[in-house]
Amino acid sequence: MTFITDIVNRNVHESEVSAIKEMAMLSAGVPGAVSLAWGLPSFRTPEYIRQGIKDILDTDEHAGKYTLPDGLPELRQEVVKIHQQKTGIKVDADKHVMIGAGNMQSLNTLFHTMLDPCDEIILTDPCFASHIQQIKVFNGVPVYWPLNEENNWALDIEKLPSLITDKTQAIVLVSPSNPSGKIFTKEELIKVGEIAKAHNIFVIIDDPYSDFVYENTEKYFNLASVEEFREHVIYLYSFSKSYAMSGWRLSYMILPEELKHEAIKVHDATMICAPRISQLAGIVALSQPSKHKQEFQRILLSRRNLIEERLNRVSHIFKSQKPEGAYYVFPKIVAEHKNSKEFALDLLFNAKVTVTPGSSFGPSGEHHVRMAYCVHEDMINLAFDRIEEYFL
Numbered sequence: 170m171t172f173i174t175d176i177v178n179r180n181v182h183e184s185e186v187s188a189i190k191e192m193a194m195l196s197a198g199v200p201g202a203v204s205l206a207w208g209l210p211s212f213r214t215p216e217y218i219r220q221g222i223k224d225i226l227d228t229d230e231h232a233g234k235y236t237l238p239d240g241l242p243e244l245r246q247e248v249v250k251i252h253q254q255k256t257g258i259k260v261d262a263d264k265h266v267m268i269g270a271g272n273m274q275s276l277n278t279l280f281h282t283m284l285d286p287c288d289e290i291i292l293t294d295p296c297f298a299s300h301i302q303q304i305k306v307f308n309g310v311p312v313y314w315p316l317n318e319e320n321n322w323a324l325d326i327e328k329l330p331s332l333i334t335d336k337t338q339a340i341v342l343v344s345p346s347n348p349s350g351k352i353f354t355k356e357e358l359i360k361v362g363e364i365a366k367a368h369n370i371f372v373i374i375d376d377p378y379s380d381f382v383y384e385n386t387e388k389y390f391n392l393a394s395v396e397e398f399r400e401h402v403i404y405l406y407s408f409s410k411s412y413a414m415s416g417w418r419l420s421y422m423i424l425p426e427e428l429k430h431e432a433i434k435v436h437d438a439t440m441i442c443a444p445r446i447s448q449l450a451g452i453v454a455l456s457q458p459s460k461h462k463q464e465f466q467r468i469l470l471s472r473r474n475l476i477e478e479r480l481n482r483v484s485h486i487f488k489s490q491k492p493e494g495a496y497y498v499f500p501k502i503v504a505e506h507k508n509s510k511e512f513a514l515d516l517l518f519n520a521k522v523t524v525t526p527g528s529s530f531g532p533s534g535e536h537h538v539r540m541a542y543c544v545h546e547d548m549i550n551l552a553f554d555r556i557e558e559y560f561l
């Protein structure tokens with residue numbers, strides 16, 4: 170123990186960089202490794218956005234400056250329009266919209282705003298690994314809401330009320346889900362909304378993937394479209410995946426007026442504003458037709474079908490469920506193994522294939538791995554050729 174360990178906040182010291190990034194870093198040290206670990210799509214930011222921002226840089230003399238903490242008014246107006254198109258709900262750009270630097274940053278702002286030490290946030294189990302860390306870093310306690318694989322990872326509504334205590338602040342939902350690819354049903358989501366309202370807690374919808382639903386357009390339901398839950402639902406939309414803008418760091422958040430008033434203090438104190446250049450790109454992205462989304466869906470659907478086919482060929486190693494959306498598959502390891510971490514390390518160092526150990530997505534994720542199929546098809550094929558050869 171050094172004086173630095175002494176100085177560093179205990180929760181920060183005890184937390185770790187997410188297994189997704191840990192595997193990505195380890196993978197970088199293995200020459201020729203094929204990675205299915207990181208949900209980083211192969212797509213380039215669409216041409217209309219790149220071209221639009223070039224023009225803006227040449228003509229807008231303010232492009233390099235700060236914005237208001239909650240973001241450029243023009244972008245917030247675009248958000249109001251698109252949110253109404255998607256949900257039918259009319260929000261106010263000044264009262265309810267906050268621009269963030271990615272959903273991770275918006276979530277950090279929310280957790281920072283909500284959590285007193287030992288306050289609780291309910292996470293589905295499995296859940297997105299980084300949510301667990303974020304809550305811990307802000308001195309909160311993640312409470313796991315176990316989902317059952319036999320029930321296709323559906324929400325276990327009956328269990329939910331028993332997890333709520335006087336320390337619970339919110340339930341976080343991701344649909345389509347990372348890591349399972351599951352889309353939660355309208356009925357389930359409405360019940361979660363009713364329970365949250367009855368207990369006066371929030372439902373936080375972290376939404377990077379609603380544009381990737383393949384044949385399940387009808388199944389996808391956005392809880393932010395229910396008027397009755399407006400005061401209890403916080404909706405976070407990320408540009409990272411749908412607009413292939415992960416490096417631009419851009420997102421928006423729709424939240425109740427009173428909460429925005431509190432959250433903006435945190436946002437201002439921690440980052441002043443999301444980068445203006447990215448906000449300007451966001452205006453271009455939202456104000457013009459986003460034709461690329463259909464193309465992204467078409468390519469991802471083909472990749473999903475490919476990975477399913479390859480997984481079915483190795484049923485002695487993995488047992489998988491067909492993902493309904495996003496671009497992850499979360500198979501159970503049926504080959505002999507100790508735990509998902511050791512399995513993933515073995516696969517990396519001996520077969521040169523990188524996957525993320527399921528245990529990092531919560532206790533129910535143990536004995537699974539997450540594979541991201543947002544990479545080119547030849548990468549998916551190469552990864553599975555190597556897996557087949559290794560487990561001969």
Ligand SMILES: Cc1ncc(COP(=O)(O)O)c(C=O)c1O
Nearest residue numbers: 208271272273297343347407409
């Ligand atoms: C569920 C979930 N939330 C948030 C993020 C990060 O989003 P952003 O790039 O908007 O911070 C990801 C990225 O993989 C994700 O899967």
